[in-house]
Amino acid sequence: MARPAVLLDLDGTLTDPYPGITGSIAYAFETLGRPRPEEAALRAMIGPPLEAAFQAMLDGDPLLAKEALRLYRERYAPIGLYENLVFPGIPEALAALKAAGLTLTTASSKPRPYVETILAHFGLIDFFDAVHGSEFDGTRVDKAEVIAHVLAQQGIDPAAAVMIGDRMHDVAGARANGLPVIGVAWGYGSEAEFAAEPPDVMIAAVAELPPTVFRLLGLGVAA
Numbered sequence: 001m002a003r004p005a006v007l008l009d010l011d012g013t014l015t016d017p018y019p020g021i022t023g024s025i026a027y028a029f030e031t032l033g034r035p036r037p038e039e040a041a042l043r044a045m046i047g048p049p050l051e052a053a054f055q056a057m058l059d060g061d062p063l064l065a066k067e068a069l070r071l072y073r074e075r076y077a078p079i080g081l082y083e084n085l086v087f088p089g090i091p092e093a094l095a096a097l098k099a100a101g102l103t104l105t106t107a108s109s110k111p112r113p114y115v116e117t118i119l120a121h122f123g124l125i126d127f128f129d130a131v132h133g134s135e136f137d138g139t140r141v142d143k144a145e146v147i148a149h150v151l152a153q154q155g156i157d158p159a160a161a162v163m164i165g166d167r168m169h170d171v172a173g174a175r176a177n178g179l180p181v182i183g184v185a186w187g188y189g190s191e192a193e194f195a196a197e198p199p200d201v202m203i204a205a206v207a208e209l210p211p212t213v214f215r216l217l218g219l220g221v222a223a
Contacts, residue, residue, distance in 0.1 A: 004217045005103040005156045007147060007179070009165035010115055010133075012047055012187030014090050014124065020080030021046050028054070028071035032064070046188045047167040049109050049134070049141035081114055086122050087186060089206035094127040096210040100219065107150050107163065107173075108133040109141050130154055143173030151177060162216050164209070165189075168197035180216050182209070 011017045022042040029036055037045075037057065045053045050072060055065035097104060104127055108115050112133035119125035132150045134140045140149055143165075151158060163174035166187020171194070174181035183189065183199030186206065194202065203212055213219075 002155055002157055002160065003101055003103045004219065005105065005154065005161040006097055006213055007105055007107040007150055007156075007161060007163045007174075009047070009163075009167070009170050009187075010106055010108040010110055010118065012166035012189070013164060013170075013184055014086065014094075015118065015122065016085045016087060017046060017080075017083075018043075020076060020083030023083060024072045024076040024080040025050075027075040028068045031071050032058075032068060034058070043188055047109070047165075048169055051138065051141070077114075081117060082121060084118060084122070086124065087206060091124065091127075093206050093209040094124065097213060098127050100210070100214065102213070102217075103129045103154065103156065105130040105150055105154055105156075106132055107143070107146050107165075109143055109146060109169070110134065111136050143169040144176035145173075147173045147177045147179065160217065162213055164213075168193040171197045171199050182212055182216065184209075 008014060025042060025045060026036045051065050051069045054068040055062055058064045058068060094104065106115050106128060110133050112131060112135060115133040116131050119128065119131065132146060134146065140146045147163065150156065158178040161179050163170060163179045163181040164184065166184045167189045171181050171183060180200040183194055183202045185202060185204045201212055203209060
């Protein structure tokens with residue numbers, strides 16, 4: 001029987017990527033001769049697929065959106081990727097989940113090579129059995145597609161798994177694949193979006209993560 005599994009978002013869930021992502025978005029807009037987006041718009045772009053967000057903010061122009069994404073990556077890969085911070089308590093929470101014998105894997109809309117580099121750079125990669133995300137060619141940018149891919153590749157039973165994330169896209173993607181989902185309040189999801197797409201459980205502190213996972217998986221805190 002496969003081990004119970006925990007699927008984790010990256011940005012806004014494990015790490016706070018605000019400086020790197022928003023700085024790289026601003027670089028893309030400024031290089032295109034467009035004004036820097038307002039802070040609220042920048043925060044809203046952390047988590048969802050970026051190309052679609054760029055298109056929505058660039059007059060619906062798909063070619064301009066692709067160029068904005070290229071410029072974003074031009075700064076993000078060498079600089080912005082490292083302008084990041086692991087949320088306090090995350091290593092301890094991951095260690096507790098790992099010690100309980102759970103399979104841990106990422107389920108991120110960020111390109112997989114970026115996810116791997118970030119986890120390795122910040123000393124988190126050894127907690128994970130697998131790393132999954134989107135690809136640079138746009139494959140699997142939708143969170144439901146990412147989660148479906150993770151389940152198939154890792155042989156995970158949705159009935160014995162849980163998704164953890166900070167945005168409504170994590171909730172919708174988990175629901176599309178039959179997974180319960182834990183929403184985390186320390187990320188970038190707004191109260192309004194969680195009200196529209198409520199997770200099974202909402203937690204406010206990282207320390208609540210392991211016991212909430214154990215409870216949803218029917219393992220008990222002492223698992």
